Amino acid sequence: MNTKMMSVLFASGNESKLNExxxxxxxxxxxxxxxxxxxxxxxxxxxxxxxxxxxIITRNNYSSLMDHIRMGRDWxxxxxxxxxxxxxxxxxxxxxxxxxGKIEAIYTILDYIKKSPEDYVxxxxxxxxxxxxxxxxxATHLEKKADVTVLCHTARINSxxxxxxxxxxxxxxxxxxxxxxxxxxxxxxxxNIYIIKKDLLVEYVENAYSRGLVDFEKDILFKEVENGRLYxxxxxxxxxxxDDVKTYYAESMKLLERGVREQLFDGENKIYTxxxxxxxxxxxxxxxxxxxxxxxxxxxxxxxxxxxxxRNVRIKEGAVVxxxxxxxxxVVMEKSTLAYAITDKHVIIRENRQISGFLTYPIxxxxxxxx
Amino acid sequence: xxxxxxxxxxxxxxxxxxxGVLTQNVAKPAMPFGxxxxxxxxxxxxxxxxxxxxxxxxxxxxxFELNQYIGNGQPWDLDRLNGGAFILPPYQKAKSGxxxxxxxxxxxxxxxxxxxxxxxxxxxLSGDHIYKMDYSKMLDFHKLMEADCTIAVIDxxxxxxxxxxxxxxxxxxxxxEFEEKPRIPKSTKASMGIYIxxxxxxxxxxxxxxxxxxxxxxxxxxxxxxxxxxxxxxxAYEFSGYWKDVGTISSLxxxxxxxxxxxxxxxxxxxxxxxYARNAAxxxxxxxxxxxxxxxxxxxxxxxxxxxxxxxxxTGVTVDWGAIVRNSIVMPDTHIESGAIIDxxxxxxxxxxxxxxxxxxxxxxxxxxxxxxxxxxPGVELEAPMKIKAGEMVxxxx
Numbered sequence: 063m064n065t066k067m068m069s070v071l072f073a074s075g076n077e078s079k080l081n082e083x084x085x086x087x088x089x090x091x092x093x094x095x096x097x098x099x100x101x102x103x104x105x106x107x108x109x110x111x112x113x114x115x116x117x118i119i120t121r122n123n124y125s126s127l128m129d130h131i132r133m134g135r136d137w138x139x140x141x142x143x144x145x146x147x148x149x150x151x152x153x154x155x156x157x158x159x160x161x162x163g164k165i166e167a168i169y170t171i172l173d174y175i176k177k178s179p180e181d182y183v184x185x186x187x188x189x190x191x192x193x194x195x196x197x198x199x200x201a202t203h204l205e206k207k208a209d210v211t212v213l214c215h216t217a218r219i220n221s222x223x224x225x226x227x228x229x230x231x232x233x234x235x236x237x238x239x240x241x242x243x244x245x246x247x248x249x250x251x252x253x254n255i256y257i258i259k260k261d262l263l264v265e266y267v268e269n270a271y272s273r274g275l276v277d278f279e280k281d282i283l284f285k286e287v288e289n290g291r292l293y294x295x296x297x298x299x300x301x302x303x304x305d306d307v308k309t310y311y312a313e314s315m316k317l318l319e320r321g322v323r324e325q326l327f328d329g330e331n332k333i334y335t336x337x338x339x340x341x342x343x344x345x346x347x348x349x350x351x352x353x354x355x356x357x358x359x360x361x362x363x364x365x366x367x368x369x370x371x372x373r374n375v376r377i378k379e380g381a382v383v384x385x386x387x388x389x390x391x392x393v394v395m396e397k398s399t400l401a402y403a404i405t406d407k408h409v410i411i412r413e414n415r416q417i418s419g420f421l422t423y424p425i426x427x428x429x430x431x432x433x
Numbered sequence: 434x435x436x437x438x439x440x441x442x443x444x445x446x447x448x449x450x451x452x453g454v455l456t457q458n459v460a461k462p463a464m465p466f467g468x469x470x471x472x473x474x475x476x477x478x479x480x481x482x483x484x485x486x487x488x489x490x491x492x493x494x495x496x497f498e499l500n501q502y503i504g505n506g507q508p509w510d511l512d513r514l515n516g517g518a519f520i521l522p523p524y525q526k527a528k529s530g531x532x533x534x535x536x537x538x539x540x541x542x543x544x545x546x547x548x549x550x551x552x553x554x555x556x557x558l559s560g561d562h563i564y565k566m567d568y569s570k571m572l573d574f575h576k577l578m579e580a581d582c583t584i585a586v587i588d589x590x591x592x593x594x595x596x597x598x599x600x601x602x603x604x605x606x607x608x609x610e611f612e613e614k615p616r617i618p619k620s621t622k623a624s625m626g627i628y629i630x631x632x633x634x635x636x637x638x639x640x641x642x643x644x645x646x647x648x649x650x651x652x653x654x655x656x657x658x659x660x661x662x663x664x665x666x667x668x669a670y671e672f673s674g675y676w677k678d679v680g681t682i683s684s685l686x687x688x689x690x691x692x693x694x695x696x697x698x699x700x701x702x703x704x705x706x707x708x709y710a711r712n713a714a715x716x717x718x719x720x721x722x723x724x725x726x727x728x729x730x731x732x733x734x735x736x737x738x739x740x741x742x743x744x745x746x747x748t749g750v751t752v753d754w755g756a757i758v759r760n761s762i763v764m765p766d767t768h769i770e771s772g773a774i775i776d777x778x779x780x781x782x783x784x785x786x787x788x789x790x791x792x793x794x795x796x797x798x799x800x801x802x803x804x805x806x807x808x809x810x811p812g813v814e815l816e817a818p819m820k821i822k823a824g825e826m827v828x829x830x831x
Contacts, residue, residue, distance in 0.1 A: 096717035097733075135507070320736070323716060332714035337508070339709050341701040342468030342732040343718070344693075345741075351726050357717040358469070358733055359702070371717075 067113045067200060067257070068144075068180035070171070071104055072164060072187050074121035079221075079306035082426045083406065087126040090118070090188035092304065093389050093407070095317055095326075096357040096370050099130055100304060101188045102335045105137045105146075108184065110331035111196035115144035115178055118188075119167045121151050121160055130336050137334045147174065163276030168267045176264060183263050185278075186255040191313065192301035193326050193333070196257070199295050203257045206233065208293035209286065210262075213255040215301045219245045221309045225252035225279055227294050235292040238284050250294065253301060254279070299325040311404060311424045314370055314387055317355055340373050348379055364394065372407075381411075385421070403427060435515040437487045437550040439572060439629075441480050442543070444536050445473060445560040446493030451681045454810030454829035455781055459498040462560030464685070465764045465782060467692050467701065468732040468745050470710045471502060472679060473560040477509045477518070478708045483568035485556065487516030489546055491539045493532060496522055508711045521546060535650030541639040547632065555635055557628040557652065563688045563699065564625075564676040565706050571670045572629055581634045581665040582657070584608065585627035585672050597623035598653055600669045608667040611657055622669055625676060628652065634665065675699040682826075683803040686779060689745045689762045692730055713748050713765075723754040732765075739769065747782070756786075761793065764811070777804060777823060781811035784828075790815045794823040 073090035083092055090101035101118075108116055116139065120127060127148065133139075134146035151160045152170035161167045168175070168185075175183065182203075184196055194213070203211040212235065214227050219241050227250040228237040241249070258266075266282050275281035286292055300322045302313035316322045327333060340359030345351065350365045359374035364381035372390040377383060380397040387404045394400055395413045402419035406429035411417065415433055419425030427433060449461030456464065462473035473490075480488050488511065492499055499520075505511075506518030521543050523532050533539035540547075540557065547555060554575065556568055566585070575583040586600050594615070600622045601610040612618070638656050642648050648655045661667055675698035679685040691697040701708055715734025720726060725740045734749035739756035747765040752758060755771035764782040769775065773786045778793035786792060786809065793807035807821045810828020821827055 318719070320719070323719065327716040333716070334714050337712045339508075339707050339712070341708075342730045342745075344702075345726045345729045345731065347728045349726060351720045352724060353722045354720050355717045356720060356731070361702075366720075 066180040067111070067182045067184055067196060068115040068175070068178050068260070069104075069108050069113050069117070069184040069186065070168060070175065071101070071116060071118045072167060073101070073118050073124060073127055073148075075187055075189060075305075080304075080310065081307055082428045083307065083310065083404070084123075086123060086429055088120060088122070088124050088188070089304070091124075091126040091130050092189075092310070093372060094191055094304065094310075094314065096355045096372055098191075098333060098335045100191060101127065101130070102137075102333055103191045103193075104186055104188050105131075105134075105139070106331070106333045107192070107194040107196065109137050109139060109334070111194075113184060113196060114139060114141050115180060117147045117149060117171055117174055119149045119161075119171060121167075124148070124150065132336075136336045149174075161276075163281075164278035165267055165270045165276050165281065168263070168278075169271045172264060172267065175260065178260070181260055183258055183260050184255065185258060185263070187253075189304045190253050190255065190301065191304065191326065192253070192297060193299070193329060193331055194255070194297065194301075195331065199257055202295055203293065206293045207291075208234070209258070209289065209291035210283065211257040211293045211295050212238075212283070213253045213257075213295050213297055214250050215253060215297045216248050217251050217301075218247065219243070219249055219251065220312065221303070221306050223305075224249070224303070225254065226250065227252055229294040233293055233295075234290055235287055235294050238279070238287050238292075240280075250296065251303070252279075253297070253303060256283075307404070307424065307426060308422065311387065315368070315385075317370065318353055318368065323355075338373060346379075349377070386424075406431075409433070435550075437516060437552050439485050439554040439556055440547050440550050440552040440632075441485050441488040441556040441558055441568075442540055442547070443473070443476055443480075443488055443490045443558045443560050444539060445490050445499060446496075446533055446539060447559070447561065448494040449561065449680060452685065453682065453826050454808060455682075455685075455779070456495075457829045458495055458811065460492065460495045460560075461680070463495075463499040463502055464679070465747055466563065466679070466685075467689060468730045468747050469712075470708060472563065473499070473503075474509075474708055474710045475563050475565070476558050476560050477503075477506075477511070478706075479564070479566050479568060480556075480558070481509050481511060481709075482706055483566075483572075485568060486511065486513050487550055487552075489519050489521045489543060490560075491521050491533065491543065493523060493539075496520070502711055504711070509709045516550070519546070535648075535655075536652045537639060537642055537648075537656045538650035540635075541643050541650070544636060544639065547636075552632050555630050555632045557630065559626045561680060562625065562676060562678055564672075565674065565699070565703075565708070566627070566672060566676075567706075568627075568629075571627070571672075574668070574670045575629045575631075578606065578668045579666060580629075580668040581631050582660055582667045583629045583670050584657070584667065585625040586622035586669045587625050587672050587676050588621050589623045591618065591621050594618035594621050594623060599623060602669045606668045606670070608661065608669050611661055613653060622671070624653070625672060626653075628657075629670075634660075681803070682779065682806050682808055683799065686762060686777075686804055686806045690743070690760070692745060693728055693743055715748055718746075721754065724752075739771070759795070772817075778807040778809065778821070780809045781813065781828065783812040784809050785814040787814065787816040787819070789817040790819045790821075792821040796823065 073088040343360040346363035364377040398415040449456040511518035718735035721738030739752035753771040772789035805824035813828035
């Protein structure tokens with residue numbers, strides 16, 4: 063296919079609801095799945111779909127993101143003629159403050175978008191874990207002659223402010239609206255990932271910006287519904303939207319299901335991340351481990367059940383970790399018990415501590431804390 | 434070209450015939466080791482960690498896997514503007530063109546490559562040992578002694594000394610005699626196959642050696658004895674620490690098992706001296722509900738639901754419920770099905786061990802120094818009632 067795509071990613075969004083997990087970082091650099099950060103899924107999907115010109119717009123606390131991405135080599139994005147561009151916040155003259163919504167955000171990099179030779183743009187948040195082939199999505203977009211293709215999936219509303227889609231039999235969108243309350247019923251939910259012709263995106267954004275509008279979904283897409291050219295592309299398989307602590311925990315734990323891991327990792331399209339050259343994990347003689355996802359570099363001498371351990375985690379003798387997520391370099395010392403907890407990077411749990419959250423309210427322990 | 438003080442030349446062309454089916458299609462340096470590494474990772478990582486950033490890798494036997502693995506050298510930080518990693522296969526020259534006849538001839542054929550960097554010293558390495566070593570200290574020693582050649586040696590038990598090339602030295606480390614596999618060893622200083630030469634000196638001996646048609650063009654057999662006879666300044670540099678030749682099935686197995694031994698000197702987790710490898714893009718490994726793990730090393734991408742005891746499990750391995758793996762090495766992308774029993778074995782990459790197949794047998798101690806390790810070749814598929822006995826090797830071309 064000769065039609066070329068570029069991409070614009072938003073590194074930030076939903077930080078307030080992710081609470082302690084995003085004090086030090088963007089949503090994009092939130093660790094997920096034992097060795098990844100959320101942005102790895104977006105970057106890998108794009109690269110696997112031959113999209114190599116990627117602009118990431120940041121808003122705040124983006125040093126962790128810069129450190130993770132560096133020159134983009136781990137995603138094969140250190141290219142001569144395209145590659146990755148991280149845009150630090152750009153203060154617009156008119157408002158004297160950092161951008162308020164996606165419209166302003168895109169407006170700040172409009173020159174970059176206009177100068178790029180690609181004809182189509184993938185516009186995406188970085189809080190999605192899924193395995194997406196954008197080549198297929200673009201083919202459908204072209205075939206349907208859509209203005210905007212909105213990626214979506216069928217799921218329950220497990221967090222507030224999801225965008226709900228109603229579509230007709232041909233797949234075109236009849237209605238878009240926010241849903242605030244969680245529900246057990248299945249809905250067609252937008253993943254806030256779009257494919258759009260570049261010229262049209264520029265037109266939308268310039269028009270909206272000149273009218274002082276900020277919200278890409280509400281101020282552009284919701285209004286475009288009436289033209290009938292928004293197409294809903296439904297993704298099959300696992301897709302996670304991570305926008306608060308509860309969904310972070312729930313979506314992480316789904317990775318313990320083999321089917322979910324197969325959909326996310328086992329296909330031809332791999333998920334890449336920053337290489338850290340950790341050693342393989344060492345299991346001692348006194349360890350007891352079941353139903354857990356374990357990254358490289360761990361040393362396990364205690365009990366681990368229904369948990370996710372990131373790289374270089376130490377579980378000492380007599381320690382018990384259940385239903386928990388331990389991020390990189392975490393240490394759980396002798397005879398401590400941890401349940402329904404999310405410990406951020408470099409957290410140390412000292413000897414004989416008892417810490418427990420609850421399934422629907424996992425306790426979060428902030429980065430670098432010693433408990 | 435920017436001048437380099439020291440250029441490393443890594444001899445990676447050996448076939449490694451004693452590894453049988455494992456090296457039938459790949460060169461020994463490309464052999465998987467320690468869960469996620471290849472044997473050559475140790476030498477490459479030592480080189481860059483020692484501050485030497487220009488390395489020629491001499492390949493000849495089954496080079497494709499190795500060439501692809503090394504690529505532009507990026508995983509070892511060897512993708513440099515000046516220097517870096519270079520694959521050096523034998524090539525056609527204006528008047529002649531021939532295979533590498535021996536280790537010395539391999540360097541001889543690449544004199545032009547080394548000369549481009551105008552180095553003062555050349556470090557000669559082989560790609561089939563497991564060890565961590567700071568070559569810059571050896572280079573300091575070489576300079577201090579104003580040596581023409583420095584050979585790294587390691588103290589071996591006297592009863593094993595007759596298996597090695599032994600250096601007999603004066604008190605200051607100067608070598609006065611070199612004995613290849615002596616029946617009655619006079620010292621316990623075994624050559625590690627690591628040499629530093631002053632380049633101009635080595636070049637002279639390489640050219641002389643090439644003119645001698647009776648020479649086997651080998652460092653150990655010709656160059657070193659020749660220099661010694663001529664009275665050149667040759668010194669033994671004593672190295673202490675973990676060092677293992679993994680040239681046989683038994684030693685390859687032992688070296689992997691050493692990683693499980695907390696008392697062993699080979700500490701891979703030491704962040705000051707990392708061993709780098711080309712990383713596979715695999716998710717973390719998953720330990721299932723039925724799994725029992727008792728002292729193991731497990732790499733990424735695996736799905737483990739069986740019983741693992743004192744074993745090294747490489748990247749992307751599946752061990753089904755009810756399978757038992759003990760004292761074994763399971764190489765990448767293998768599948769061990771339920772009911773299979775594996776003990777004292779090496780399972781080659783991409784193999785499938787069917788339900789209830791038995792590979793290897795329990796062992797208390799080695800026989801004449803050799804463990805009787807069962808080996809299943811790469812890509813081999815076994816079905817019950819297959820039973821592979823201790824020390825037996827299956828797979829590969831007949």
